[in-house]
Amino acid sequence: MHIHNADIASVFSEIADLLELEEGNPFRIRAYRNAARTVETLAPSVEDLLQEGRDLSELPGIGADLAGKIAEIVHGGGTCALREQLRHELPEGIGTLLRIPGLGPKRVKLLYQERGIHTPEQLLRACEDGQLRTIHGLGEKAEQRILEAVQSRMSKTTRYSIALAVQLIEPLVRYLKQHPAVVRVEAAGSLRRMKETVGDVDIVVASRRMEEVTAHFVRYEGVGRVISHGPTRASIELAQGMQVDLRAVEPESFGAALHYFTGSKAHNIEIRTLALKRDLKINEYGVFAGEARIAGDTEESVFASVGLPFIAPELRENRGEIEAARDGKLPHLVQLSDLKGDLHSHTRASDGRNSLREMALEAQRRGMAYLGITDHARHGGWSVDADALARQADEIDRLNEELEGITLLKGVEVDILEDGALDLPDAALARLDYAIASLHTAFELSREKQTARVLRAMDHSSVCVLGHPTARLLTGRAAVELDVERVIRHARECGCALELDSQPERLDLNDSYCMMARDQGVLVAIDSDAHSVLDFDNLRYGIGQGRRGWLEKRNVLNTRTLGQLREVFDKHRTAVH
């Protein structure tokens, strides 16, 4: 049985929850939460690291004890003695109550002691019967809030794609900017860090008349419900259900507040710890030496106060960025404007919504030097066969003669069959500039078979790019079982690039794997996978994810000129022959 990093993280999270209910040492609890986060966001499989004999206590936040517990979980089939002991000591399922907004350890404990409640279902019944308000320390309001929270938790998802969050927030930011008392507005939080999904959005506003701003905020037409509303802080739920928190500060505190609310929490704790060592205190109002405010109007000034250069928001996950900043080794992150072209797009010849010409003209308008046309080739469904590909190639030749400043590349997105062969004859591939090979079927193969399948496809001389390598969909489908570390090593050997598909539901490769590809010197193609002219806008999300993975311009295939790109493709062909 393969133990995933997420399984280990989940054991640690549960231990933290249960320790919290036992009112254990808060720092011990935090250590378990930190460890859960470290393991969860780690790209290589912890199980593999163990097999290679690596010392896990080298991981940040993992010491000898937790390294031992990880080994225990891996070898013990997914659990460890501490979790089992805690589960035995506490009523079954009580940990899940902690995830209900408004309920912390004290109240959960109270609910169990006073009314024997330890499941969401029991809690729902107790709220409906009006029992909660009779408990000392709770009242009618608390009961109502908890009832709503339980109901909404049972009915809907709590995270939104980055694209949806951006769509909802941009008009709200414009609305806030209209108010005369507003000096600056910036969306912070995980949205600013470009996380693939966001749970809620934090907005920071600079103003001298803060109460007017929070009042303006809660009057926004998109508000579904006001959760809280104070003079400097307010929370709303948009009609679509997403929570938005606004925090207003004086303009001289804007940088400190922006840094504070951008997070991540782990990054902030590190920065504040650095400040403490210099006898400084950092809060959302600024950096303080005793009573004196010495910085905070800009984020740069906050970083400078602890001796660091500016760290890009996408890096702020406490994954080594602070050490890199200290050592002058921060990456020069890739930017949207570095992209010279796009290697993955669809037309009406398969499942795209625009014609070849329309796609070409849009790419030209956006200043791309090249656009790869990669319609689907597969059995059945909307796709191109060998004949259609040949006709498309002729049309591409004609358009390339006609269009200025842009070159269309003849490509295809070919399905990888279950045995790793491609779903298109070699003769049809021969006329093309390159192929993207992707998994679109047989997602359930074992890790060994899936990995072998992908490695074989990468060895085909036409396959210069492996498309959305793990085939995950953030809206539902988990990543396939795949030894991505091995795929990356293989990519290095055969000169195949790995794709970062910019569709917000994919963002595949994810940030951790991008980091791994970067470390191995494997090129990443940040592609739109556009199915219409509008989809080129998605590149911003791919760039965001790539920046989270520390990618620099040199790590990204489509920052190359057309000539350099062709050289990379040729190198792959030579390597696999």
Place this chain on the structure above:
DNA sequence: GCCGTTTTCGGCCCGACTGTTTTCAGTCG
């Protein structure tokens, strides 16, 4: 339970809002 540019022991980020607790605990971010 982790960690070390004062430390292998003694620290571990900090403030706003809500509700009900007549002075502040609990929760959240």
